[in-house]
Amino acid sequence: MISVAQALQLVLQHKISPQTEEVELLQSLGRTLAQDVTADRDFPPFHRVTMDGIAVRASDFVAGIRAFPIEEIHAAGSPQKTLHHPGHCLEVMTGAVLPQGTDAVVPYEECTMHENVATVLAEKVRAGQNIHPQGSDKKAGEVLLTSGVKITPAILGTLASVGYAQVPVFQLPSVAICSTGDELVEVQQQPLPHQIRRSNAYMLAGALQQENIQASLFHLPDEPAIMQKRLAKILEAHDVLLLSGGVSKGKFDFLPQVLEELGFTPVFHKIAQKPGKPMLFGTLPEQKVVFGLPGNPVSTFVCYQLFFRPWLHASLHQDHQPASAQLTQTLTFKPALTYHVPVKLHQDQGILKATPIPTTGSGDLTSILEADGLLSLPPEQENFAAGEAFPLTLFT
Ligand SMILES: Nc1nc2c(c(=O)[nH]1)N[C@H]1C(S)=C(S)[C@@H](COP(=O)(O)OP(=O)(O)OC[C@H]3O[C@@H](n4cnc5c(N)ncnc54)[C@H](O)[C@@H]3O)O[C@H]1N2
Ligand code: MOO
Ligand SMILES: [Mg+2]
Numbered sequence: 001m002i003s004v005a006q007a008l009q010l011v012l013q014h015k016i017s018p019q020t021e022e023v024e025l026l027q028s029l030g031r032t033l034a035q036d037v038t039a040d041r042d043f044p045p046f047h048r049v050t051m052d053g054i055a056v057r058a059s060d061f062v063a064g065i066r067a068f069p070i071e072e073i074h075a076a077g078s079p080q081k082t083l084h085h086p087g088h089c090l091e092v093m094t095g096a097v098l099p100q101g102t103d104a105v106v107p108y109e110e111c112t113m114h115e116n117v118a119t120v121l122a123e124k125v126r127a128g129q130n131i132h133p134q135g136s137d138k139k140a141g142e143v144l145l146t147s148g149v150k151i152t153p154a155i156l157g158t159l160a161s162v163g164y165a166q167v168p169v170f171q172l173p174s175v176a177i178c179s180t181g182d183e184l185v186e187v188q189q190q191p192l193p194h195q196i197r198r199s200n201a202y203m204l205a206g207a208l209q210q211e212n213i214q215a216s217l218f219h220l221p222d223e224p225a226i227m228q229k230r231l232a233k234i235l236e237a238h239d240v241l242l243l244s245g246g247v248s249k250g251k252f253d254f255l256p257q258v259l260e261e262l263g264f265t266p267v268f269h270k271i272a273q274k275p276g277k278p279m280l281f282g283t284l285p286e287q288k289v290v291f292g293l294p295g296n297p298v299s300t301f302v303c304y305q306l307f308f309r310p311w312l313h314a315s316l317h318q319d320h321q322p323a324s325a326q327l328t329q330t331l332t333f334k335p336a337l338t339y340h341v342p343v344k345l346h347q348d349q350g351i352l353k354a355t356p357i358p359t360t361g362s363g364d365l366t367s368i369l370e371a372d373g374l375l376s377l378p379p380e381q382e383n384f385a386a387g388e389a390f391p392l393t394l395f396t
Contacts, residue, residue, distance in 0.1 A: 001272040004306070004338040004376065010267050011281060011307045014289055015315040016239065018170040025159060028151045028167035030212045032316040035168045037145040037159065042135035046080070047098035051130040054089040054111060054118045055102035061125040068118045074099060089118055098131055105130035148317035170316045175215040176238040177204045178231070180246035180255060181295065182222045199365065200244040200293075200300045207304055208242075210396045211312060215242070222252040228261055235262070239288055242308065245295025248278040255292055256280060264290065272379055273338040275299040275362035279307070296362035302340050302374060305393050323392040325354035325375060331384040338379050342371035343392075354392065371395065 002010070020034035049055065056068055068089035074081050076095030083090060083101035090099045098105070107130065110122040138144060144158055151159075151167070159167055184198040185191050201217050208215045218234055220227045234241070246255040247269070256269065259282070266282040269292075276299040280292030291308050293300045313320060325345060333339040343354035354375045359367035373394040377384050384390070 001270050001277075002268055003379070004271060004273050007268055007271045007273075007279070007281070008307060008310060011311045012314050014267065014281075014283060015311055016173060016287065016289065018173065018315060020168050021171050022166040022168055025156065025165055025167055028159070028169055029153070029156060030210075031151050031167070031169040031172075032318055033145055033147055033149050033151055033155070033167070034170045034317075036143050036147050037162060037164065039138045039140050039142050039144055040162045041140050043137035043139075043161075044132050044134060047134050048132040049076075049092045049094055049096045049098055049105050049130065050132050051105055051107040052093050053091070053105050053107040053109075053130070054120075055083070055092045055099050055105050056089045056120070056125065057083070057086065057102055058104040058125050058127040058129075060087050061104070061120060066120050068120065070113075070116050070118055091118070103127040103131075148319060150318055172211070172213050173239040173312070173315065174237065175208060175213055175240045175242055176218060176234045177201050177208075177215045177242045177244070178218045178220050178234065179244050180220045180222065180227070182252070184219065200295065200297055203297065203301060203365075204242055204244065204293075204304060207301075207309075207396060211309075213312075220246075222246070222254060224254045224258050227254060227258045231258065231262055235284060235288060241284075241288065241290045242304075243280075243290065243292045244300050245293075247280045247292040247294055259284070259290060259292075271338075272336065273340060274333075274335065275340065276303040276306070277337070279303045281307070294362075297365040298342070298359070298362040298368055301368055302362075305374065305395060306340070306376075309396070323352075323394060324389045325352040325373075325392040326389045327375065327384055327386055328353050328355045330386050331356060331377065332382060333377060333384070334382050336379045339377040340374040340393075341377060342368050343373060343375045344370055345372040345392075352392070354390075368395075 065087050071088050071090050072081055073091040074096045076093050080097040081099045083099050104125050104127055106120050106125055111118045111120055179198045179201040183195055185195050187197050205215050220230055246253045263285045264282050269280045270277055271279050276294055278294045282290050293303045342357045346353050357367050357370050373392050376391045
């Protein structure tokens with residue numbers, strides 16, 4: 001059986017290379033930028049006044065002048081004005097272009113204004129004060145955003161400031177989520193005593209919505225001929241199959257065989273991990289990718305977080321930041337499997353601490369309600385001490 005690290009490496013080797021598309025600025029939130037973005041002009045584009053007050057020459061103040069006749073009032077949004085006479089000033093508003101011939105702004109709070117003369121009360125006025133110099137944040141042509149970043153509200157603002165009404169982003173794959181199993185009924189149905197509702201499909205659809213992907217939902221009965229026919233149809237319109245259930249050893253776990261008949265090339269089946277051991281991964285003709293997630297709800301979720309999400313982010317050229325956290329209590333786990341423990345996180349004196357959430361196993365969906373992520377305890381160890389740090393996967 002392959003290790004978690006080997007499985008991840010194989011999954012990442014099958015990342016796709018999406019095309020780019022342009023979307024409207026507001027539609028780009030949460031998407032992945034597909035191009036570097038440079039400053040179209042200096043940031044700020046002019047010497048920007050940062051306080052409402054008067055603009056003067058600092059040398060006039062140093063020479064002893066305190067009463068400055070006001071030549072004009074200069075609002076933000078007006079073209080640059082000029083100071084015509086030494087010893088005079090202009091009233092200026094925050095956001096205005098610093099008037100030519102001035103080099104300091106004294107706020108109203110440090111002046112008295114009387115009959116068109118501003119008297120400076122401050123003890124000091126130095127050149128450059130209350131001015132945001134042109135190009136001091138970024139110079140025209142400098143890279144502001146790099147391709148591969150996930151677009152946040154701050155990035156939206158930056159894109160707006162450089163004129164991106166349309167934003168180049170990577171196209172998202174079209175994903176079909178298929179639940180399998182004759183014990184499953186629709187959410188609105190009242191299950192019979194031997195049935196359950198097909199919750200995995202919605203959990204996966206929700207996780208994908210957080211990635212801006214609107215997946216299509218399907219259900220396959222445990223009947224190979226019907227499964228094959230439906231999957232062939234589903235594959236006509238989708239790049240990725242996210243399957244839940246039907247991949248283990250059961251007499252009705254038909255997926256591996258059905259996929260094979262559709263031209264499936266398995267990359268791996270089974271990973272040395274708990275939960276999620278029976279996971280199946282492979283490809284279909286036309287570069288389609290199949291994730292066969294084990295049906296137990298926690299296994300489904302864990303395999304989504306540990307393998308599908310990194311695959312998606314790598315395909316979209318997004319960076320991945322490895323994380324870790326310290327166990328707060330001692331654990332023992334003997335099988336030679338990576339043990340993914342759902343944990344609740346907290347900070348303690350700047351250190352991220354992870355407390356395992358009690359669970360009855362991978363069928364216990366409620367165990368991940370409280371969880372912030374998974375701590376992955378390595379297979380070569382049996383005892384895990386409080387205070388030891390392990391790799392952490394944060395849930396979305
Ligand atoms: N003899 C063995 N039996 C099992 C093994 C094994 O190695 N040898 N592995 C166990 C592990 S671990 C898991 S995980 C499961 C995986 O099973 P499948 O992927 O085949 O999934 P199913 O058999 O279809 O279902 C398992 C379980 O999950 C429930 N389920 C399935 N789909 C949904 C859904 N959409 N929403 C909610 N719950 C769902 C299903 O009712 C079953 O209870 O196999 C073990 N067995
Ligand atoms: O390992 Mo299974 O994935 O625990 O239920
Ligand atoms: Mg099964």
